Amino acid sequence: MNFTQNKKIRQVTEKTMVVGIDVGSEKHYFRAFDWRGIELTKKPFCFGNSIEGFRTFYNEIGLLMDRFHLSETL
DSSP states (O other): OOHHHHHHHHHOOTTEEEEEEEOOSSEEEEEEEOTTSOBSSSSOEEEESSHHHHHHHHHHHHHHHHHTTOOEEO
């Protein structure tokens, strides 16, 4: 592995939540995983392409971080 890839891998710790986003034109979906790859969301979470949608997404990330006692998001 090269230096950049190792650096990225080291960023993920036990306190990290990894978020994957599927970006669409009207709706977006996200899923969240812990550092081992275990899914924290039961199903994809949908949010709209608006400031309200982003706020919903941001708030849901905060709730997941609190629920699972995580301090970093990637």
